[in-house]
Amino acid sequence: MAELYTPVAGLAPVLRQDAVSIQKTAPLARLSFRGRAEAQAAVAGALGFALPQTPLSAASGAGKAALWLGPDEWLLLAPEAGLEAFEAAVNAAVAGLAASVTDISHRQDAVLVSGPRAAWLMNSGVPIDLALPAFPVGMVTRTLCHKAEVILWRKAEDQFVLECWRTFQPYVLEHLLDAARELSAA
Known part of the structure; x- marks a missing residue:
């Protein structure tokens, strides 16, 4: 990667x-994601790898990373050039689920x-x-x-x-x- x-x-x-x-x-696309198990699985599908579930850990793959910040909170990272597509993919993955996705890139x-x-x-x-x-x-x-x-x-x-x-x-x-x-x- x-x-x-x-x-x-x-x-x-x-x-x-x-x-x-x-x-x-260099700038990055940064999304704050919060959600329970069903939303976590959906976001993992959008990322191409499982969200880290162990406290104080990170996971990465497919040019992206996810940092565990709390039991239901992650910082999702991707190249800045792909921010719109990245955010759209994560939002589409959690559509209809109890979850929060916020662009904090800036x-x-x-x-x-x-x-x-x-x-x-x-x-x-x-x-x-x-x-x-x-x-x-x-x-x-x-x-x-x-x-x-x-x-x-x-x-x-x-x-x-x-x-x-x-x-x-x-x-x-x-x-x-x-x-x-x-x-x-x-």
């Missing part, structure tokens, strides 16, 4: 150090935090244990980063996706850059 979270072409990284980097990602953005000190940098503002045994590759959670609500997804041992509301992103990035200055001084 092609990676959904790709750096914005031609845009310099927000931060580039030997131990860590932060890059803004509400949030994401950054990639990568490098051998990525977990250290993220822990400067995220109050959960990001050591690999406690937060393994593939784990996803809704949490706080410097008082802003975020979604954090560990994509690799040394790479995190940090999703947050666009209006909070400058605040979150400012605090991460401050922490990175401390890291570079250490």
